[in-house]
Amino acid sequence: MDTTVQNFAVANLRRRPVVIENPSFVAGFDPATTSPYVNYASPLPGAEPTRREVAHLVAAFRERGLRPRVEFALSTAPAVEPALRAAGFTTEEVHEYLVCTPATLTMPPPAARDSAFVPRARTPHxxxxxxxxDAALAEAFGSEFDASPEGGARLRRIQDAGGVIRFVPSPGGGCAGAASCSAPAAGTGELSGVGTRPAFRGRGVAAVVTAxxxxxxxxRGARSVWLESSGDGPRRIYERLGFRPEGTRLYLSISD
Structure with missing residues (x-):
């Protein structure tokens, strides 16, 4: 599964508005945001980067005033980690990823009819x-990013490009929580941006939109969907829906 996930990561970066490549890396950039979760690079499976290729990668980030950052499934390119560390990259995070398939997906049970709030997923238009x-996800993730018109436009582009977005409207208007998945590549898709506003947590919102x-x-034909989970609470939700641990992804960056 590591190779499938890595092939997806590379293909997804090539969808960014600006793409920089060399024989070992693909870097994707969106000039509308400085978010490190949008602007990053990933190696091609089997890459054995030279110092010149690493320097070229770092320069692509520096020219844009961004922190050099690389995400990848470690087993798919073992030579990448030592090459990046030699250039000053350090560990930012290590995430386990979970995978769901049509055979393992379990839809959540319906909420009680007498519940004051029944989460129902909708497609945004x-x-x-x-x-x-975008505003709900900004609140859900705290200080990781701010809501903006560019954020809403980016979500629309994901959906227009073949991705899937679902949200649960809040009773007073707006959004209680949402999830998105980029268009599939290599037979899989990354389910990301799963977030629930604090006032609606514990009511099944994340489970509904994820499922x-x-x-x-x-x-639409995807053979799998994968995501990264942080924290025991979210992980339990994903496991109940049929997501199973499959591998690990390493995040390396150069501190500013």
Whole structure:
């Protein structure tokens, strides 16, 4: 599965508005944001980077005022880690990723009819809905990024390009929580941006949007969907839906 996930990561970076490549790395950039979760690089499977290729990669980030950052499944390119560390990269994070397939997906049980709030997933269509999703995710993830018109536009581009986005409207308007998945590549898709506003946590929002996004991806022919999980609470939700641990991804960056 590591190779499938790595092939997806490379293909997904090539969808960015700006793409820089050399024989070992693909870096994707979106000039509308400085977010490190959007602007990063990943190696080609089997890459054995030279010092010149690493320097070229670092320069691509520095020219844009960004922190050099690389994400990848370690087993797919063992020579990459020592080459990057020799250039000053250090560990930012190590994430386990979980995978769901059509055979393992388990839809969450319906909420009780007498519940004051019943989460129901919807597909966004209007700019207002995309902006509401961006605002909800910004609140859900704390200080990781700020809501912006560019964020809403980016979500629309994901959906227009073949990705899947689902959100749960909040009772008073806006968005209670959402999830998104980029268009599939290499038979898989990354389910990311799963977030619930604090006021709606513990009510099944994350489970509903995650399951609905995965189900739609499978309906479109994806053989798997994967995500990274942090924290025991979210992981338990994903495991109940049929996600199973499959591998590890390493994040390396150069501190500013």
């Amino acid at each position: 209007t700019d207002e809905e995309f902006d509401a999703i 609905e996004v995965a189900a739609e991806m499978f309906a």
